Amino acid sequence: MSADSSWVDFRVVLASTGLIWYSGLWVIGIIGCREARKRYRLRPRSPLAAAPAASVPGVSILRPLKGLDTNLYENLESTFTQEYPKYELLLSVADENDQALPVARELISKYPNVNCRIIIGEEVVGVNPKVNNLIRSYREAAHDILWVIDSNVTVHSGTLARSVDALVGPPSPVPGKRRIALVHHVPFAVVTESKIGSRLEEAFLNTNHAKMYLAINTVAVDSCVMGKSNLYRRSDLERVNGSLKPLDLSNPTATRPEPCGLPAFGRFLAEDNMIAGALWHELGERHDLSCDVARNVVGNMTFSDYVWRRARWIRVRKHMVLAATLLEPFTESVVLSIICATSLRYLFGVPPWISICAHFALWIYVDLDVYASLAGHPLPAATRWQFAAAWAARELLALPIFLLAIFGSEVVWRGRAYRVLRNGEVARADKSRSWLQRFRQPKNYDPLDTEM
Incomplete structure (x- = not known):
């Protein structure tokens, strides 16, 4: 030839x-x-919304707060107005002088019938500030089902009931079908300020990202979860540690000797993705989407904000799933x-x-x-x-x-520079060589030692 x-x-x-x-x-x-x-063109009302409180599982809603996020009042109010008969709301702030506190207190006064508490003070268990902020709320939560939802997200009043429906599943589950361990919601960008970065984020999240996110979760060959709004059971989380090594499922009470639960995920930058992956791989469970979206309110995002935000998560994914x-x-x-x-x-x-x-x-x-x-x-x-x-x-x-x-492993998040390590773990970057932090400091965040 x-x-x-x-x-x-x-x-x-x-x-x-x-x-x-x-x-x-x-x-x-x-x-x-x-x-x-x-999934999303018809959103029926869940029967749990009108059920007696004694007949539904309780839910603890955990919302970490840091500063005055865009649309913060309406975002938080959307969890005060959930049509669900049995839930508590825990608002976490790391600093007693945080600007989000007056907003939270005003809403507590407006909705006295909602079981809501503010928990002030973080517990440092790793480099991830969101996890550190949530630890006390995680430990003080009264219910096993936790709904962790970011402060820049607003949701429909029926979201919690429909999500619990998806998590608990039908009364007669299909034999051999894996149990649902986590329910998540597709992020949907809502632009409040017509900045170029905000428009780019809207175009990305609401089209290509959503399309691929839904397809991957429909095929369900592996875990694919973002942490804007997730429900899972604390009892499940207490059995995993982020190693992604399967547990001995023949023993239903099997646990790991290493630290488990939320504190174990403080070493990851993308703790949401790692929690989902741990529930999937370590427990052999699966995830589901409810018919609701997490309306991610995008404020004043510049072009530079958008570029470095995308770059940050590419660098994290590179160390988690290189291929x-x-x-x-x-x-x-x-x-x-x-x-x-x-x-x-x-x-x-x-x-x-x-x-x-x-x-x-x-x-x-x-x-x-x-x-x-x-x-x-x-x-x-x-x-x-x-x-x-x-x-x-x-x-x-x-x-x-x-x-x-x-071609890099350094990222800036919340005004701090981190080095992304193997498997998505992170470490604080050495200030003497943190060129990325000097090159671009995100607006509205000061690199204070007391920052969230």
Whole structure:
């Protein structure tokens, strides 16, 4: 066989592989779009909302607070108004002078019938400030079911009841089916200030991210969870430690000798993802999504904020799932359009401009359909062109941001610099070499030793 013939055969294989990869990504996108339509376009009221308090499991809602988040009053109020007969609300702040405290106290006065407490003071169990802030609330919670929800999130009044429905499951479970150990909610960005970074975040979270997030959780080959709003049982969490090594499930009371529970996850930056992974791999349980979204209120996010936020989580994922992270650029629309155009041109002689135009027309159509499903309405006409511009910019920026992020292991979070270690653990970065912290200090946060 001649060298020219071998080269032709190799190019055919390469082009065919490109089309197979491209088709596979479209299958994943369609799964995400279909799941969004199926799950979020109808949100029925849970029967638990009107049930007697004695007949439903109690829930402790844990909300960590730090400063005046955008829309803080409405975010917190959404948990005071949950249609559920048996819950308590624990608001955690690390500092007794925190600006969030007057807002919390005003809401407690407004809703005297809600069982709510403010817990002031952190307990340092690791480098993760959110975990440190939550430890006291975690230990003082009265109920086994915990709902951990960030302070920049607002939810529908029926979210808790529907989430407990999903966590507890049907009265007669299917034999052999794994128990639900965690219920989570898809983040949905709500823009209150029309900054470029805010618009980019909205375009990312409400389309491509949601589509892939839903598809991965529908296929459910592995854990994939964000921590904006999660429900799980403290009794389950007390049996895991983030090692991701399976427990001896033949012994239902088996535990690990190492520190377990929430304190064990203070060494991770992405503690939410690690908790979900531990429940999945160590206990052999699974996750579920309710038909609610976590409305993530995005405030004054600059372009730089957006870039470094995306870069931070790419660097964290790189140390947790390297192979999957390296494949990420080949799942983005721009790279996929090049793969498709090149393959179709070589195999079938299709002009690249035709395949590229068709690709992006279909891609944005699916993305907007996902947006409409999650929002409960189509994209508003008043923001149509702003959103389209942000969507295009987001797609074009995906590869440059990835390349910026992949060649580094230092991140800035809440005004502090960290080094990401193996398996997603983090350590405080040495100030003498923290060029990233000097290069870009996030707005509204001062690097104080007493910071959350």
